Each structure stands twice: as structure tokens, then as C-alpha cells.
Amino acid sequence: MADNTISEITLNNGVRIPQLGFGVFQIAPADTKAAVLGALEAGYRHIDTAQMYGNEREVGEAVRESGLDRSEIFVTSKLNNNAHDPAVAREATARSVDALGIGAMDLYLVHWPMPAVGDYTETWRAMEKLHAEGQARAIGVSNFQIGHLERLLAETDIVPAVNQIEVHPYLSQVELREFNRSKGIETEAWSPIAQGDVLGDPVLTAIAAETGRTVAQVVLRWHIQLGNIVFPKSTTPSRIVENRNIFDFELTADQVSRIDALDADRRRGPNPDEFNWIPE
Ligand SMILES: NC(=O)c1ccc[n+]([C@@H]2O[C@H](COP(=O)([O-])OP(=O)(O)OC[C@H]3O[C@@H](n4cnc5c(N)ncnc54)[C@H](OP(=O)(O)O)[C@@H]3O)[C@@H](O)[C@H]2O)c1
Numbered sequence: 599m600a601d602n603t604i605s606e607i608t609l610n611n612g613v614r615i616p617q618l619g620f621g622v623f624q625i626a627p628a629d630t631k632a633a634v635l636g637a638l639e640a641g642y643r644h645i646d647t648a649q650m651y652g653n654e655r656e657v658g659e660a661v662r663e664s665g666l667d668r669s670e671i672f673v674t675s676k677l678n679n680n681a682h683d684p685a686v687a688r689e690a691t692a693r694s695v696d697a698l699g700i701g702a703m704d705l706y707l708v709h710w711p712m713p714a715v716g717d718y719t720e721t722w723r724a725m726e727k728l729h730a731e732g733q734a735r736a737i738g739v740s741n742f743q744i745g746h747l748e749r750l751l752a753e754t755d756i757v758p759a760v761n762q763i764e765v766h767p768y769l770s771q772v773e774l775r776e777f778n779r780s781k782g783i784e785t786e787a788w789s790p791i792a793q794g795d796v797l798g799d800p801v802l803t804a805i806a807a808e809t810g811r812t813v814a815q816v817v818l819r820w821h822i823q824l825g826n827i828v829f830p831k832s833t834t835p836s837r838i839v840e841n842r843n844i845f846d847f848e849l850t851a852d853q854v855s856r857i858d859a860l861d862a863d864r865r866r867g868p869n870p871d872e873f874n875w876i877p878e
Pocket of ligand 1: 620621622623624646647709740741762763787788789790791792793794797814815829830831832833834837840841867
């Protein structure tokens, strides 16, 4: 445990993913290359971007300029909300692959189900074709609720490799994570530290004192022990390093349960059942 190696998870199609990655949501394109290079320098080998974030090109530049072999870095991107129509999905995917400029994506997700816009099972069929054509080594979904997943599982062929959902101590998503697990779908936890919201929590602060770690490290370690895949975002070099150093300590079962007990069903982001936002 003391060697601090980032653990890996094997997805349901055999592809392996580092359990800790680096998220680039809300990093301006001009700052993205330096941030990703900093993360790779700190030892991260997994980057989470999206067409919606507008920084795929800079992520790809960092990967190419890192000096690391392409096969050593796991890159995820996401189909934008304005590209759910299968014909549009094909064109949007080509733009993502072109912007990244690193060959096939390792993981490609439907960013939001957008239940009031079109039919996400049709979009998933398009994803299955793109996967068969080699645009991504694995495909998955993001922000899918149990009902959305049940329709995909009943009406389409490929079981998503992951479901990327909002999870942190104030929204622990017990039921949805358990559903994912029961179907062989890995849970990826977005906003793993609730964009900083949980950092002043007294219970977490106490556990940080008990372990001699920061609150962010305690929360990220809690995710790892739950089996979640996480990719905290930071443009602060010291925090990028801090967030990476979570494999050389362990929370006790009691500490994990005290964090579990903080669940307040409190979202930072939109409710996927109601979010149907289409970018220009
Ligand atoms: N699929 C989706 O719909 C979806 C939605 C949201 C996010 N995501 C993904 O999840 C990733 C992470 O989520 P997120 O960016 O929303 O939130 P997050 O990682 O929970 O929090 C990021 C915020 O916390 C601060 N921070 C990071 N490490 C810290 C530390 N050790 N101590 C104190 N503050 C710290 C950062 O500040 P500084 O940068 O100033 O250091 C930033 O303001 C995103 O980048 C994206 O890849 C996906």
C-alpha cells in the first residue's frame, strides 16, 4: 500500500482504466495544456474531457507533447448534447477525434441522457456503431438514472462500460451505484469533492486530523475504497500533486461509514431527469 501506485479497474470489455484521473471541466483552453502536462508529470495517466468543455485540442496536444507513449495514457471524451441524432453523432465524433489528434479515444460517453430530447437508445445504437468502427476502445454513459439504464439494457446490445455520475459525500448515490455494479457498469464519480463544497465539513475535518491527510485526500480515498473511478480537477499545481497521493493510506471501516453517513441527497449539478440543455 505504501508504494502509492494508482490502482486500475478492468472494464466489462477487458479494457483497463486507472482509478484516478484528472478532470478538465472549466479549465480554459489556454490553460489546459499546462494543466494536463502538470498532471502527467505528477503521475496521472487518465484524462477526462468532453466536447462540451471546448478543450479537447489542448488535451491532445499535452498527450502528444508529454513524451509518454500514447498507450500509457487513458483519454475519455463525451458526445455533446447537440449531437444525439445518430447522423449528427457521427459528425461530432469525427470532430472530437480530430481535435484530440491521438487516434482512438479510450472511452467515449453519452454526456447526458436528455430524456425530453430525442431517444437516447437511438443515440446509444450510434455509439455502438462508432465503437465497432474503432473510434473508441470502450463506450459508456454519463448522468444516466436507473430508468434510463434499464431501457438501454433492454433495447440495445452493448452494456455501457461506465456510468459517470455526480457522487460525493453529500450525494453518495447508493442505489444507482449498486444498480451499476449489479449490471457490470463501473461508476465514475464526477465532482468528487463537490467542487470544494465538502472541504469544511466537521466530520471530514476530524477524519483528516485522524489520518494526517487533507480533507480532499480523505474524500478521494473514500471514493477509491467504494470502488469509484475519480478525476478531480485542479489548476493549482500543489493540489494536483495532493490529489494524486491517495494510494499510500487507507481509511478504516469506521471512517468510511462516518463519511457514508454524510449523504444528504444534495446535488451540485443538474438533475439528469430534468436537464435537457442543448448548447448552440
Ligand atoms: N459528466 C458530467 O456531467 C460531469 C460534470 C461535472 C464534472 N465532470 C468531470 O468531473 C471532473 C471533476 O469535477 P469538477 O471539476 O466539477 O469538481 P471537483 O473535482 O469536485 O472540484 C474542483 C474544484 O475543487 C478545487 N480543488 C481541487 N483539488 C483541491 C484540493 N486538494 N483542495 C482544495 N480545493 C481543491 C479546484 O480548485 P482549483 O482548480 O482552483 O485548484 C476546483 O475549484 C471534471 O473536471 C470533469 O472531468 C463531469
